Amino acid sequence: MTTADPISGVFAALADPTRRAILARLASGEATVNELAEPFPISLQAISKHLNVLERAGLIARTREAQWRRCRIEPAPLRDIAGWVEQYRRLWEERYDTLGGYLDDLQKEQS
Amino acid sequence: MTTADPISGVFAALADPTRRAILARLASGEATVNELAEPFPISLQAISKHLNVLERAGLIARTREAQWRRCRIEPAPLRDIAGWVEQYRRLWEERYDTLGGYLDDLQKEQS
């Protein structure tokens, strides 16, 4: 991630399976850091770093509550990703599911 | 990307703005490596590396044609990403009603 491009940060955050698992957990409700860390075989500090990445990407928000940090998912960046991918929908939606017809039809589309 | 998890590779590939620009270019038709490299201020070798990343992620395919390698986009991984993001759609549809029509509008705008 060379640039400060926000969408790059979202994709980069989603590129890690641990972070996707954390998001999946948060999709079913808020959780504290320890609760999020529990399923993983890595240190709490590593989880804290993952949460930093998710937070900088805008994918989660943390609120402090006594000694706990409660984390919740923030869906806006996911919506952005969905919008980005949507640009390419026609490539698999219209017509070609077989590789055979794909090349021919793409060629035709060009001319 | 610690694991061999295929979807992680796709997200990682999409995390780079140069690679996303290459995909955008390929969405409008096939191109050779030199054609793809032309808009960027970096070396051809760097572009070649980016194409390797995209190819390993399944996002493009390369066919050799005389001395040229013709690149084309492979939409299947993008469809997978769309499917993955879809899991979270309710999070912004249920909680953030004001954004409800976003995707519909985007759809309209594209066509």
Place this chain on the structure above:
DNA sequence: CGGTTAATCAACCGATAGGTTGAGAGTACC
């Protein structure tokens, strides 16, 4: 054959990612 063009391979480099351990800050509870 020799020269040119297209693209990759290979080695290297600085920066960053993801993990560790150890220490520290903030809050609750007795």
Place this chain on the structure above:
DNA sequence: GGTACTCTCAACCTATCGGTTGATTAACCG
């Protein structure tokens, strides 16, 4: 106040990323 618990900060380490330059493979052309 002392102790326990929750979480972050800081330093460090290794591997990977994104870029460079230089050499190499492969095909075409005169």
